[in-house]
Amino acid sequence: MATGETRVALLGFGTVGRAVTRILTEHAPPGVRLTHIFNRDVARKKAAWVSPDVCWTDNIDDVFASDANVIVELIGGRNPAGVWVRRALENGRSVVTANKQLIAHEGPALAQLAREGRQQLRFEAAVAGGIPVIGALREGIAGDRVNRITGILNGTCNFILTSMENEGAAFADALARAQELGYAEADPTDDVQGYDARAKLAILCGVAFRVPVAPETISCRPITLVDAIDFRYAGELGGTIRQISQAALDETSSDRIVASVRPSVVPKNSPLARVDGSQNIIVARGHYGGDTVYSGSGAGGGPTSVAIVSDLVALAADRGQPRADAPANGAVRVDPEFVTAHYLRFIVRDGPGILARIAQSLAAQGINIDAVLQLPAGTKDALPFVVTIEPCAPATLARAMKEIGAFDFHVCPPVDLPLMSDGTRQ
Amino acid sequence: MATGETRVALLGFGTVGRAVTRILTEHAPPGVRLTHIFNRDVARKKAAWVSPDVCWTDNIDDVFASDANVIVELIGGRNPAGVWVRRALENGRSVVTANKQLIAHEGPALAQLAREGRQQLRFEAAVAGGIPVIGALREGIAGDRVNRITGILNGTCNFILTSMENEGAAFADALARAQELGYAEADPTDDVQGYDARAKLAILCGVAFRVPVAPETISCRPITLVDAIDFRYAGELGGTIRQISQAALDETSSDRIVASVRPSVVPKNSPLARVDGSQNIIVARGHYGGDTVYSGSGAGGGPTSVAIVSDLVALAADRGQPRADAPANGAVRVDPEFVTAHYLRFIVRDGPGILARIAQSLAAQGINIDAVLQLPAGTKDALPFVVTIEPCAPATLARAMKEIGAFDFHVCPPVDLPLMSDGTRQ
Numbered sequence: 001m002a003t004g005e006t007r008v009a010l011l012g013f014g015t016v017g018r019a020v021t022r023i024l025t026e027h028a029p030p031g032v033r034l035t036h037i038f039n040r041d042v043a044r045k046k047a048a049w050v051s052p053d054v055c056w057t058d059n060i061d062d063v064f065a066s067d068a069n070v071i072v073e074l075i076g077g078r079n080p081a082g083v084w085v086r087r088a089l090e091n092g093r094s095v096v097t098a099n100k101q102l103i104a105h106e107g108p109a110l111a112q113l114a115r116e117g118r119q120q121l122r123f124e125a126a127v128a129g130g131i132p133v134i135g136a137l138r139e140g141i142a143g144d145r146v147n148r149i150t151g152i153l154n155g156t157c158n159f160i161l162t163s164m165e166n167e168g169a170a171f172a173d174a175l176a177r178a179q180e181l182g183y184a185e186a187d188p189t190d191d192v193q194g195y196d197a198r199a200k201l202a203i204l205c206g207v208a209f210r211v212p213v214a215p216e217t218i219s220c221r222p223i224t225l226v227d228a229i230d231f232r233y234a235g236e237l238g239g240t241i242r243q244i245s246q247a248a249l250d251e252t253s254s255d256r257i258v259a260s261v262r263p264s265v266v267p268k269n270s271p272l273a274r275v276d277g278s279q280n281i282i283v284a285r286g287h288y289g290g291d292t293v294y295s296g297s298g299a300g301g302g303p304t305s306v307a308i309v310s311d312l313v314a315l316a317a318d319r320g321q322p323r324a325d326a327p328a329n330g331a332v333r334v335d336p337e338f339v340t341a342h343y344l345r346f347i348v349r350d351g352p353g354i355l356a357r358i359a360q361s362l363a364a365q366g367i368n369i370d371a372v373l374q375l376p377a378g379t380k381d382a383l384p385f386v387v388t389i390e391p392c393a394p395a396t397l398a399r400a401m402k403e404i405g406a407f408d409f410h411v412c413p414p415v416d417l418p419l420m421s422d423g424t425r426q
Numbered sequence: 427m428a429t430g431e432t433r434v435a436l437l438g439f440g441t442v443g444r445a446v447t448r449i450l451t452e453h454a455p456p457g458v459r460l461t462h463i464f465n466r467d468v469a470r471k472k473a474a475w476v477s478p479d480v481c482w483t484d485n486i487d488d489v490f491a492s493d494a495n496v497i498v499e500l501i502g503g504r505n506p507a508g509v510w511v512r513r514a515l516e517n518g519r520s521v522v523t524a525n526k527q528l529i530a531h532e533g534p535a536l537a538q539l540a541r542e543g544r545q546q547l548r549f550e551a552a553v554a555g556g557i558p559v560i561g562a563l564r565e566g567i568a569g570d571r572v573n574r575i576t577g578i579l580n581g582t583c584n585f586i587l588t589s590m591e592n593e594g595a596a597f598a599d600a601l602a603r604a605q606e607l608g609y610a611e612a613d614p615t616d617d618v619q620g621y622d623a624r625a626k627l628a629i630l631c632g633v634a635f636r637v638p639v640a641p642e643t644i645s646c647r648p649i650t651l652v653d654a655i656d657f658r659y660a661g662e663l664g665g666t667i668r669q670i671s672q673a674a675l676d677e678t679s680s681d682r683i684v685a686s687v688r689p690s691v692v693p694k695n696s697p698l699a700r701v702d703g704s705q706n707i708i709v710a711r712g713h714y715g716g717d718t719v720y721s722g723s724g725a726g727g728g729p730t731s732v733a734i735v736s737d738l739v740a741l742a743a744d745r746g747q748p749r750a751d752a753p754a755n756g757a758v759r760v761d762p763e764f765v766t767a768h769y770l771r772f773i774v775r776d777g778p779g780i781l782a783r784i785a786q787s788l789a790a791q792g793i794n795i796d797a798v799l800q801l802p803a804g805t806k807d808a809l810p811f812v813v814t815i816e817p818c819a820p821a822t823l824a825r826a827m828k829e830i831g832a833f834d835f836h837v838c839p840p841v842d843l844p845l846m847s848d849g850t851r852q
Contacts (some may be wrong), residue, residue: 023714027571124566130715132566139565140550140558143735145453271721274700288449289556289732292722295697297715306715309569318744 006316009036009063011073011084013045016098016125017299020072020308021050031311035068060084064091073097082106089113089121096311098125098304100265104199104215107206120318122311127200128153128280130303131296132310137208137284137291144286146208148248153200153261155278155298156191157223157243159183161263162277165231165240169223183278194220194243194261201245201259208284209249209257211332218247219336221262225415229377230345233386236373237343239265240273241417246338256333264418265343271295273418283360337394341370341419346402347411350380354409358387365400367392382411388419432742434491435462435489437510438500439471442524442551445727446498446734447476455739461494477497486510490517496741498734508526508532515539515547522549522737530625530641533632546744548737553626554579554706556729557722558736562711563634570712572634574674579626579687581704581724582617583649583669585609587689588703591657591666597650609704620646620669620687627671627685633712635675635683637758644673645762647688651841655803656771659812662799663769665691666699667843672764682759689842691769697721698846763820767796767845770813770827773837774808780835784813791826808837814845 008024010017017037024034034054039045042056057063061082062085063071071088073095075081082102088095090113097103103110103123114121124134126150137146152158156178163174175192178184190196195215202215223243234241244266247259266272271293275281280298285291297303348354353370362369367389374385389397397416405414433536434450436443443463450460460480463473468482483489486506489497490513495558497514499521501507506529510849514521516539529536529549540547550560555576563572578584582604589600601618604610606808616622621641628641649669670692673685692698697719701707706724711717723729773778779800793815800811823842831840 019714023569027714029569088581130567130570130712132562135566136558136562139736139740140561141556141732141736143449143455143737144556187827249534269700271700274695274697286556286732288445288453289729290718290723292557294720295719296553296718303715306567306570310567311569314565327656413722 005327006032006070006128006312007035007037007068008032008070008072008312009066009068010034010072010074011038011060011063011081012076013037013039014074015176015301016308017074017303018047019305020074021047023309025049025051029309029316031316032312036063036066038063063169064088068093070094070096070312072312073099074308075099076101078105080366085110086113089117089119090115092119094120094122096122096125096308096315098123098308100126100196100199100203104202107203108212112174120315121298122315124311125304125307127203128282128294129296129298129300130306131282131294131298132307133204133282133294134207135310136292136294141284141286141289141292144289146284146286147251148246149201149204149208149282150244150246150272150285151201151204151282152242152272152280153245153273153282153298154191154194154197154243155280156188157182157197158275158280159278160192161223161226161241161243164226167232168228169211170228171226177205193222196405197243197245197261201247204282205247205257205259209247209417211255211257213257213259213352214331215249217331217334218259218261220260223263226263227345227415229384229419230415232375232377233345233373233384234265235268236375237265237388237419238420239267242266242272242275244272244418244420248338250335256335258335258338260336260338262418264420267418270420277353280312338418339391339393341391341421342389342397343417343419344389345384345417346387347378347382347384348409350383351409357407358404361400361403362387362389364403365392365396366405367396367400432458432496432738433461433494434458434496434498434738435464435492435494436460436498436500437464437486437489437507438502439463439465440500441727442730442734443500444473446500447473449731449735451475455729455735455742457742458738462489462492464489490514494519496520496522496738498738499525500734501525502527504528504531512539514701515543515545518543518545520546520548520741522548522551522734522741524549524734526552526625526629530628531632531646533629534638546741548741549629550737551730551733551765553629553741554708554720555722555724555726556732557629557706557708557720557724559708559720560633561736562718562720563630564710567710567715567718568714570715572670572710572712573677574711575627575630575634575661575708576628576670576698576711577627577708578668578698578701578706579671579708579724580620580623580669581706582610582614582619583623584701585668585704586618587649587669590652590654594654594657596654597652599603618650619648623669623671623687627673627687630708631673631683631685635673636723637681637683639673639683639685639760640757643757643760644685645685645688649670649689651843652689653841655810656841656843657805658801659771659799659810660691662801663691663814663845665693665845668692668698670698670703670844670846674764676761682761684761684762685766686762688844690846692846696846747751764844765817765819767817767847768815768823769842769843769845770815771810771843772813773804773808773810774835775837776809777835783833787829788815790829791818791822793822793826812842
């Protein structure tokens, strides 16, 4: 934008679009004006409380023919949202978006387009809803060298896991309740498999480490691995279970990071364990300044719309300065796993020598057992117990678990979860 | 600054100054260069690891005669720091400062100077050390309308109170230990009386509410009121005790806020109760986005220097744009107390009718008792007990406490603490 007013065209009038419109109607920042709302079926969508000066349309060409100089993209998904975002940037318009999949996959290319067109691309709302973590990493602690990001980035998984913890619910029941309350989609795959969280983690890596990370290179494990009984054992160990997204710079190699999204045992007294329901949290570890912690609502119309409008405020203040915060094109190498202690949970048909065989397989790989835990529960036919092991390389554990998994005494496949020693370190 | 390089003159080479110099030596942001270090007795201070290109001086006139275009002020106190900051702003230099007393008392006037000279005045480091809360309030959630700020803004008090909680220590012992460890000054008045926290709260009000608040109009109560026994009673009520700084917009009057700094009973499961040792936390409540929470190290060379260098990064990026975030001159009216439930603690010489007399005094003011608590401890000569009361107007409670305080059965003056019903609401 060269000068003057920030004229906003909104693409998508769903929950977040309505909330953005509400703020721009009741409490518009100085110099920011909503001029267009694009949605399918505008006749049905059109809301009486919106100013009559706002032009409603279901034809995207109307938006591009207008004098709107900022596009707020709230369509979601990669198509057609990506096409329209590119078209906007190529045609002298800045873009504010909440679209995590688009930014995670195409952020670097879109940022390049924005720079070329001297436009801005902003996406505070794409990660952790109303928590201004993109701004904190990009500006608030810009003077530090952030080398580790740890977070709970998916409210749906956190809601499910905290329900399982607090009510002893089974995964399926907790999921059903989350769906009832609108915290989980009818198809919860993206959330429970970790795909949603890894898109956000990839974006955070780009901003915090200034390296491009392809989201599909971040390994995920589903929270469906977690059983109600794991909360009892984790509790016995002074912990609980959360879906943890974590990424760290490799201090020895500038083109490599370690990153993963997986259910993990975290200590009860860590900030990660204390995140309630659908809330999100991010812990950034800086080389100079240590840990800073950011938490709040990770989703919802109100918080997400605040992130969008805050980006509009910044954009209006930075007029004439191109700004696009995604890293350069390319991709760093991503290693999937941290060297960490682990929690191994077994459910077996009881018989003599089971622990001896497990211990032998671990010992054969040089893995040290830390503790063996068996709570009074279960039957001879389905007896749960837990072994904790000292930190070891992920590949080493994988070899041991492959051998152990082949034994004939398992009622269900054994589960290994990282055991975090403090709130932010695996 | 018109164009080009950001040339930094550092005033003060103490703990924070050294840490800033370390970052600017090891990991300088693009376009930012340290050119001068001013300190008394430079011959003794001069450090061999600093680049020989940096000019050391103990004559402030050397700094103002140089081509440095940004002054980083780390002298502290209002004089001569204030004189030099004004001189810098009047002479075409931007200022980055960690000086909370200066900004709290003179922020509006200095911001005006900065605007007139088309310079920037930045002070992220003045509040909560390495936690980028000024940036979060000013930009990260700029799209919201923040109406309440609650925080733990003084690490010394938090260290003392958490020591008393965890170790059952008396105030004097906890203070002595904080002094030994360098968390408290030889003269701890500013910290324990709340003067340090209220300066920071005044700055946060300016940024969050965009109203000027004179720090001395914020009422403080010292944490010396708190006795080891209060942690036992607070624990029995599911809470603990923290020095809480809180400010809220008055929804009914735009030129009035409510603000105070005082030891308060907070629920154990609130984010405020979970802040360890010398850490800080800030909870911002937005009208649209709800609560966002920021925590981390509130002091120390590393975190504070990150805040300073992050301000330099922002300044270098915003070249040519004047920016000064303090509100306009003037001052809003500040009411000292929130309508809240209270915890009243008594230590009495036991005898018949004591509770009846207290209850009568409360009833005479229309105050409802919620609970009476007496733990098995104490003697007939010094018997502690606690009364909790339902929310009432502060003036009403003051009248009742005046009458109650005059009774002859007290071993020490009764103590009333706000009883917060959740993490962020009194």
